[in-house]
Amino acid sequence: MSAVTVENLVKTYAAGGRRATDDVSLEVADGEFLVLVGPSGCGKTTLLRMVAGLETPDSGTVRIGGRDVTDLPARQRGLSMVFQSYAIFPHMRVRQNIGFGLTMRKVPKDEFDRRVRRAAELLQLSDYLDRYPAQLSGGQRQRVAVARAIVVDAAVLLMDEPLSNLDALLRLQFRAELKRIVGQLGTTTLYVTHDQAEAMSLGDRVAVMRDGKVAQIGPPLDVYDRPAYRFVGGFLGSPPMNFLTARVRDGALAIGDTALPAPAHLSTWDGREVVVGVRAENVQVAKDAVAGWVPARVEVVEPTGAALLLTVCLAGHQLKVQAPATFPAAADDEVHLRAEVEALRFYDPESGLALMP
Ligand SMILES: Nc1ncnc2c1ncn2[C@@H]1O[C@H](COP(=O)(O)OP(=O)(O)OP(=O)(O)O)[C@@H](O)[C@H]1O
Ligand SMILES: [Mg+2]
Structure with missing residues (x-):
């Protein structure tokens, strides 16, 4: 059981400043893929970072699998992350990059090999395990970052614009791969993007944010068909409503x-x-x-x-x-x-x- 629940999360960066998240409550069901989408600056990354434990809310609660983790440090929350700047280590081969979290956890050698092989297979990186990041394409590097996040079998996967460094075609291809992989793993996933098409295609549900609040949450086609606000209809869809x-x-x-x-x-x-x-x-x-x-x-x-x-x-x-x-x-x-x-x-x-x- 690894549902993620956030309740009334408020975060202000500067004293008296605008709220980056303004009383946000939502739930990602166990095994669900929820996409947070919205224009730049609406608070998506802030919300994700509070779930991760990288940012402390002013008030509100974060629960993972029913347990209140609001005051737990990131490493004790049992989650795995992929960020926009995917930060793979240039001096390590793909194998060591993918297995980084396993090395940290002192996983035995044969189990390390088995799990890295499986993650590499899922992300079609098996032929590249001995290469260095500099010898990979941008899309392959991004896949290494995703492989590194899934290899630890965390109960919850957090991703912040993991496809943002890819060109349009690679982005489309990788989007479909990601959907397949996460579907296979069944990991509870919270995924941030400002790309409405990506949100529609990936999410079991999408949460459309604006000015630090969730304007609407629901299955992509419901939100597309019945926007609860004019803003939502004008944001989702190409062309917009x-x-x-x-x-x-x-x-x-x-x-x-x-x-x-x-x-x-x-x-x-x-x-x-x-x-x-x-x-x-x-x-x-x-x-x-x-x-x-x-x-x-x-x-x-x-x-x-x-x-x-x-x-x-x-x-x-x-x-x-x-x-x-x-x-x-x-x-x-x-x-x-x-x-x-x-x-x-x-x-x-x-x-x-x-x-x-
Ligand atoms: N470290 C920080 N210090 C001060 N203000 C911040 C900080 N990080 C974010 N903010 C502000 O909080 C608000 C929400 O930012 P956030 O990064 O969560 O937006 P976002 O939805 O992820 O945007 P983007 O799509 O551009 O990544 C913005 O107004 C931003 O300027
Ligand atoms: Mg962001």
Whole structure:
């Protein structure tokens, strides 16, 4: 049992300064892969370091496997870490680097060999055990850092942007490998990234942070589909969720000159403006006018290969919508748009909080 629970963690670096984490509570279930994601400076590393025992919270509790470890030093917490600057030792061969934690624990030679071999196999480093780090590619070095973290069989694995030094292609490859390896090991994992795509692909659940708080936590597709805040929809997804303002009037949503039926739960907003959110892939696009569809003007056409990403202007709002790769569109064309009302999300313009049915 190695669930990680944090309760009401507050951390301020300078007296009277802004809170780096502001009353954060969350749980990583035993064997779960939880990703902390959010913009730079939102407190991800701070939170991870408090779980690790490298940073002392002002208040709050950290529990691992039910045990209160808030006052325990890092080395007694039974966890393993990989950091952004993966800090493998340049003067040691890959074998000694991977086995470093085992050497520290004075593990006997044959067990050392067995465990290093297994970690190296998992990370496809078996052919490189006798090399020095300088003789490896960046991706291989990063794999050595991960192998070194998993070889000790810690109950909890903490990773802070472990893929950040890789180029885009290697990052994609290694992301899939990491998912496979951690899935096989079943280790409770807390993983930090500011890359929303990485968060979506890796996490059993994702926790989206903002200004030292967790804005939303849940399975990636739930959070993607139903952002609890406008901020979350604007952070997750490529392209991010589109937003436009609409006025609720007599059961209709007025967007510029167009009126769409408003869902019933917006009746309390009659006469007021709401923010409407819609994902690019949930907007249908037609070339010719169709009754009930909304006209918009194409501003930019971007082929992604699999599809066409159109930036269109609708009643003064810029939207990104997705059309089939063969869709005949050019800048300045008129197109017509439609979305199911079920695909629309609504937000309070002031607080950014989702308006739920
Ligand atoms: N050692 C420190 N001393 C003072 N302030 C700090 C320190 N470390 C972090 N901070 C501040 O605390 C806040 C949270 O920082 P943190 O490193 O946790 O963010 P992050 O979410 O990991 O960002 P990034 O994605 O850029 O790594 C930031 O405002 C940062 O400037
Ligand atoms: Mg960080």
